[in-house]
Amino acid sequence: MIARLFRRANARRQAVEGLHVALSMAARHPGLYLRLGVPDTVEGRFEALCLHAILVLRQLNRLPAPSAEVAQDLVNSVFTQLDASLRELGVGDMGVGKRMKKLGAAFYGRATGYDTALDAGDTAALRAVLIRNVLGGEGDGAGLATYVQAADEALAGADLDTLLGSGPPFPEPEGFAQADEARGAIA
Numbered sequence: 026m027i028a029r030l031f032r033r034a035n036a037r038r039q040a041v042e043g044l045h046v047a048l049s050m051a052a053r054h055p056g057l058y059l060r061l062g063v064p065d066t067v068e069g070r071f072e073a074l075c076l077h078a079i080l081v082l083r084q085l086n087r088l089p090a091p092s093a094e095v096a097q098d099l100v101n102s103v104f105t106q107l108d109a110s111l112r113e114l115g116v117g118d119m120g121v122g123k124r125m126k127k128l129g130a131a132f133y134g135r136a137t138g139y140d141t142a143l144d145a146g147d148t149a150a151l152r153a154v155l156i157r158n159v160l161g162g163e164g165d166g167a168g169l170a171t172y173v174q175a176a177d178e179a180l181a182g183a184d185l186d187t188l189l190g191s192g193p194p195f196p197e198p199e200g201f202a203q204a205d206e207a208r209g210a211i212a
Contacts, residue, residue, distance in 0.1 A: 040189040041098040045106070047192035048077040056198030061172055062164040067114075071107075071128075072135075072159040076173065078103050079136045081193050083143070084180040092185050104129065143177050172201040 052073035058065040063073050078099065085096035107128055111121050135158050142151035151173060152166040160166055179194040187194070 037095070037098065041095060041102055044081065044095075044099060044189055044192065045102040048081050049074060049106075051193065051195040052077045054195075054198050057169075057172075060202055061169045061198050062160050062166075063169070064161055064163075068161070069159070074103070075132050075135050076139070076155075076159060077176075077193075077195065079132075079139050080173070080176050080180055080195075081188065082136070083140065083177065084183060084188065084193075085185075087181070088185050095185065095189070139173070143174070148174070168201045172196065172198055175201070 052070065057063045057073055058069070063069045082096050082099065085092045085099070104125065108121060108125055111124055116124060135154075138154040138158070139151070142148075142154055148170055152170040155169050155173065156162060156164065156166040159169060175196045176193075179196060180188075183194055
């Protein structure tokens with residue numbers, strides 16, 4: 026009996042790790058940086074990871090059990106990786122806890138902002154929160170906001186088996202140009 030429980034827990038852990046890898050890969054997509062204006066910096070990559078994790082968590086929170094458990098496992102996996110990344114960057118043991126607390130507050134603050142704007146269907150509010158958080162106050166955020174809305178819509182059609190199996194159905198960022206870039210192509 027214990028072996029069966031261990032196998033199920035191990036299988037779920039592996040599935041969550043696969044989901045984490047899939048959202049990490051989406052957050053590293055070059056189109057986010059080259060076409061949508063996400064800064065290619067440590068901070069920009071953190072923001073892209075948070076954004077994609079939050080979008081997946083939104084869908085997990087809409088699904089029936091055991092999705093809430095998977096969501097918590099995913100959060101744990103993401104923050105375990107962030108902890109390891111801080112240590113790789115040379116942050117000492119004493120500073121990791123303080124930084125993790127700040128990263129956690131930033132993550133949940135962003136989740137609230139993105140959720141509020143997406144739930145209200147408020148594109149202007151979504152653009153504003155994306156400009157502030159992801160784009161570091163630069164750019165108009167139109168392309169990124171359109172990408173986020175399309176990703177949220179695509180994820181809304183994904184069930185738990187899809188998310189854990191083939192991964193989150195994120196759109197290709199290249200299809201969502203920044204307004205400045207689009208105007209340049211028209212001129």
